Amino acid sequence: MASELSKYVRVVIDQETCISCGACIEVCPYDALEFDENMKSRLMWEKCKDDFSCIEVCPVNCIYKVPESPQIYKDKPGWYRITRVLDPEEQKAFEEWKRKYNVGADPVSIG
Ligand code: SF4
Ligand code: SF4
Structure with a gap:
């Protein structure tokens, strides 16, 4: 049976444009976003379930x-x-998602 994680498309964050307001982190119902060490929003891949409310609130x-x-x-x-x-x-x-959407970046860390 395919993993539940294969269902979601998820979101990309342009961290250079992010102004560290925290709105996306606040609104995400699955706690799938966090600040990284530079106070830029970062996605936790396996937690995102595609409701896309983060996109709506980003100023x-x-x-x-x-x-x-x-x-x-x-x-x-x-x-x-x-x-x-x-x-x-x-x-x-995860590997299928990366291939399907042509995601060039590797995750920051695994485990
Ligand atoms: S798409 Fe939804 S679940 Fe995924 S990071 Fe944005 S708010 Fe969270
Ligand atoms: S809502 Fe946009 S600007 Fe604010 S922390 Fe999230 S990605 Fe950055």
């Missing part, structure tokens, strides 16, 4: 649905991480 419009994101943001390192060790099905879902 500088720097959050994109992954399929709609300019390639340049998908390729930049830093905008997402994975917070736990994925099981093999989940790992497969």
